Amino acid sequence: MTRAHSISENERPICLDLTRLLSRTGLVHTGVDRVEWAYLEWCLSLDRAIYGLFRSAFGYVLLDRSGLAFAHQHLRAADWGDPDLLSRFALKLSPQRRAAETALRKRAIARSTPARLARMLRRAFPDDVLYLNTGHSNLTRRVFGAFKSLKTAQCVVLIHDMIPLDWPDHQRDGTVEAFEKRMRIVSQYADALICNSQQTRADAERHMTRFGRVPDAIVAHLGVDIPNTPDVRLPDVPAPYVISIGTIEPRKNHAFLLDLWEDWSGSSESSPPYLVICGNRGWKNEDVFARLDGVKASGLPILEFNGLDDAQMMGLMKGAEAALFPSLAEGYGLPQVEAFALGVPVICGDLDIYREVLGEFPVYAETSNAYVWRTEIEKLLQKDSDDRGRVGNDQARFTPPQWAAHFNLVLKHFG
Numbered sequence: 001m002t003r004a005h006s007i008s009e010n011e012r013p014i015c016l017d018l019t020r021l022l023s024r025t026g027l028v029h030t031g032v033d034r035v036e037w038a039y040l041e042w043c044l045s046l047d048r049a050i051y052g053l054f055r056s057a058f059g060y061v062l063l064d065r066s067g068l069a070f071a072h073q074h075l076r077a078a079d080w081g082d083p084d085l086l087s088r089f090a091l092k093l094s095p096q097r098r099a100a101e102t103a104l105r106k107r108a109i110a111r112s113t114p115a116r117l118a119r120m121l122r123r124a125f126p127d128d129v130l131y132l133n134t135g136h137s138n139l140t141r142r143v144f145g146a147f148k149s150l151k152t153a154q155c156v157v158l159i160h161d162m163i164p165l166d167w168p169d170h171q172r173d174g175t176v177e178a179f180e181k182r183m184r185i186v187s188q189y190a191d192a193l194i195c196n197s198q199q200t201r202a203d204a205e206r207h208m209t210r211f212g213r214v215p216d217a218i219v220a221h222l223g224v225d226i227p228n229t230p231d232v233r234l235p236d237v238p239a240p241y242v243i244s245i246g247t248i249e250p251r252k253n254h255a256f257l258l259d260l261w262e263d264w265s266g267s268s269e270s271s272p273p274y275l276v277i278c279g280n281r282g283w284k285n286e287d288v289f290a291r292l293d294g295v296k297a298s299g300l301p302i303l304e305f306n307g308l309d310d311a312q313m314m315g316l317m318k319g320a321e322a323a324l325f326p327s328l329a330e331g332y333g334l335p336q337v338e339a340f341a342l343g344v345p346v347i348c349g350d351l352d353i354y355r356e357v358l359g360e361f362p363v364y365a366e367t368s369n370a371y372v373w374r375t376e377i378e379k380l381l382q383k384d385s386d387d388r389g390r391v392g393n394d395q396a397r398f399t400p401p402q403w404a405a406h407f408n409l410v411l412k413h414f415g
Contacts (some may be wrong), residue, residue, distance in 0.1 A: 011415070012128040013049035016040060016144075018063075018071060020135025022054045022104070026078030026096040028280065028309055031245070031334045032160055035196075035222060039158075040072055042407050051109075051124070053131075055138050056101045059113045067107040070214040074103065118146035122200045125150055130414055134158040134194075139182040144189035156414055157186050159217075161331025162203040163251065170250040170328075172283040174342035178340055184211045193217035194410060196332045199353045218413050221357060223403025224337050232311040234319075237303060240381055241274035243320040243344075245313055245335040246290070246327070248304075249282030253326040253349075253367060258291050258302070261342050262372045265300055272374075273321060273381060274301045278313050281306060318342050322380045325349065326367045332355060340398035345380050347373060 016039055024033050029192060043050045044065070052071060053065040063071065074080055080099035087098040105111065112120035121129075131147050131154065133139060139157065147153045164171050164179040171179075187208040193215050195201035201217050208214045246252045264272040268402060281289055295302045308316070313335075317323060323339035325348040330336075339346050340361055348354050350364040363380075365372045375415070 003059065011048040012130050013051060013125060014043055014046070014069075015051040015053050015062075015125070015129050015131045016043050017133040017135065017138050018052045018054040018068075019138040021071075021075055022056075022100055023097065023137065025075050025080075025100045026094075028307055029076075031332070032135055034225075034310070034334065035158065035160070037075075037130065037401055038223065038225065039134050040068065042403070044068060044072060051129075053138075053143075054104070055143075056105070057093055058086065058101075059111060060117050060120065061101075061104055061108045062110040062112075062120060063104065063107060064109045067109065070107050071104060074100070088309055088378075114142060117142060118149040121146050122150055122246070125153065128152040129154075131155045132158070136179075136182060139185055140196065141185055141189065144185065148189070154191045154414060155189065155191045156194060156288055156410075157190045157215075158196070159186075159200055159204050159334065160196060161327050162207050163331055165207055166203065167251055168331055170284065178303060183207060187211040187213050190215045192414065195219050196222050197211065197356055199356060200331060215258065218409060220406045220409040221401040222332055222334065222337075223406050224341050224400040226314055226338060226341055228311070232315050234312060234315045235303070235305055235308075237276055237316065238274050239319070239323045240304075241276050241319070242322045242324055242377060242380075243276045243317055244324045244326075245278045245317065246325070247282040248277065248285055249277045249286055250291075251328050252279075253328050254285075254288050254368050255291075256289065256326045256370070257324060260373055261300055261302055263370065264374055270299060271377065273377070274303060275324075276316060276320065277302065277304045278308055278316060279306070282324070285320075314342065315340065317344055318345055322347055322377060324373075324377075326373075327351065328367075330354070336362070337400050341400040345383075347376050347380075357401070358398075 021033060021036050029037060050065050050068060052068045054061055077127050078096045080103040083098035084102045087102045110120050110124055144155055146154050164176050168176045193204060195204060195217050203220050205214050228258055244257060248254055254277060261272055262274050292304050317339055322345045325336055325346065327349055330351055330353050336346050336348060336358060347365055348362045348363040349367050354362060363376045365376055
């Protein structure tokens with residue numbers, strides 16, 4: 001809930017791109033969605049003029065603070081009402097998206113066709129504006145060109161990762177080319193980048209050097225918001241259990257965990273705990289999907305949950321003995337940070353991004369050595385609950401990165 005505001009006339013207005021969140025209305029938020037959501041809530045907390053821009057099926061829509069507050073209220077619940085006649089012609093959109101565009105158009109302070117976007121922005125921002133794009137959507141020459149037609153404007157893009165370019169074989173068909181096209185446009189037109197880690201910054205600079213231009217960049221680690229879960233209804237899971245959270249796609253390496261559980265269950269030495277896999281099914285992972293479909297018949301202690309919301313996933317995480325992440329690559333690793341914030345131990349692959357964000361708190365184990373993973377899980381199952389989430393001889397507690405620090409850096413450099 002936002003507080004009352006006295007808008008400062010001396011601070012540049014902020015225009016946040018909401019195209020990604022609008023496209024995800026009514027769906028469970030991914031990591032990228034959650035970052036854009038955090039930016040929306042941050043903007044609503046500021047004592048300055050704030051706006052939202054999104055690309056609709058029929059052009060661009062500009063919202064003021066009131067419109068942003070309305071969007072914030074309805075984006076997750078997706079209780080938009082009925083679509084109007086215009087939106088009914090947008091046959092490629094989901095019913096929820098059609099209804100959302102109808103509701104937000106009614107609250108727009110300005111609308112434009114694509115050809116008139118620059119004119120709309122010049123009227124709305126005659127002096128200055130900071131355009132923030134955090135969702136990797138709406139990154140087009142038209143949008144950047146329209147903002148650059150203003151007297152003074154700064155276009156800043158948050159880069160989550162460059163994984164599609166570094167792991168192309170693990171992406172959906174067509175997505176690599178689309179991602180590279182967007183990043184080439186960012187390389188050419190963005191005034192500055194916000195990178196969620198030093199690794200992301202290095203990866204972005206490596207690729208954008210190849211593209212011909214590297215915008216200035218800052219590094220600001222993402223914060224963590226742990227939802228309150230006292231009344232959330234959780235799936236019934238036998239204890240003890242361990243958990244893995246993330247879209248079920250090749251990069252997350254669920255196949256490794258399935259192999260580990262099959263071998264462990266066939267051992268006479270001990271029985272594995274339940275493995276709880278939380279995440280929607282992704283792409284190019286048909287073999288893993290088939291194995292998950294056969295879990296019940298096989299009797300393996302593995303449970304798969306799709307479509308859980310943040311509160312449900314955090315509730316299950318809180319009750320886990322450990323969180324397992326055998327990923328081959330990560331852009332940041334919000335679930336890993338959230339696990340430590342909840343006091344849940346983490347076993348993960350030895351990736352540079354984990355070292356940067358999580359330090360020495362995880363148990364690092366190579367995914368080429370299943371025996372080490374099993375041994376470390378068994379150790380955690382025997383560990384006293386008071387030691388969960390601690391590391392090292394001094395038994396230090398993990399302090400998760402905070403959104404306040406992230407946004408302070410953003411305002412320091414671009415505010």
